[in-house]
Every structure is written in C-alpha cells, then in structure tokens.
Amino acid sequence: MRIRVNGNWMELDAETVAAVLEHFSLTDKKVAVELDGVVVDRKNWADTAVREGAVLEIVQFVSGG
Numbered sequence: 001m002r003i004r005v006n007g008n009w010m011e012l013d014a015e016t017v018a019a020v021l022e023h024f025s026l027t028d029k030k031v032a033v034e035l036d037g038v039v040v041d042r043k044n045w046a047d048t049a050v051r052e053g054a055v056l057e058i059v060q061f062v063s064g065g
Contacts, residue, residue: 001052018045020056030061 002011005020014020017040021027033040034057040048050056 001050003050003052003054003056005056006058014050016046016050017048017056020050021045021058024058026058026060032059032061033057034059 001013002009003014003020004010005012005024012020012023014023017033017035018027021031021033033045035048035050036055
C-alpha cells in the first residue's frame with residue numbers, strides 16, 4: 001500500500017504501526033509515532049491499523065551533549 005512516512009511517499013506491505021517500525025528496524029528503539037495527526041501509544045502499535053494513504057511521522061530519540 002502507499003503511505004507517507006516522515007514526508008516521503010512509499011509502497012510498504014505493512015498493515016500495522018508495529019509492522020512499519022519493523023520495516024525500518026525501529027521496534028527496539030525509543031521512538032514516538034504519529035498516525036494521521038494522532039500520537040499512537042507504544043502499547044497500541046501492534047493493534048493500530050495503517051491504511052492506504054496514511055501519514056506517519058516517526059521521531060527517534062537520541063542522547064547527546
């Protein structure tokens with residue numbers, strides 16, 4: 001399906017937020033996910049469906065000084 005991730009349209013075979021994160025190898029990272037303008041709680045990633053035309057913003061937290 002065609003979805004937009006961080007401003008880029010792409011074709012992904014991912015039906016849930018968790019599957020999108022797995023595609024990008026982010027499942028074990030500290031990230032925040034917004035789906036169509038709504039923040040998705042980590043505990044709901046596996047149950048939150050991603051549909052054709054969805055817009056996701058994924059922010060990864062990094063430490064620094």
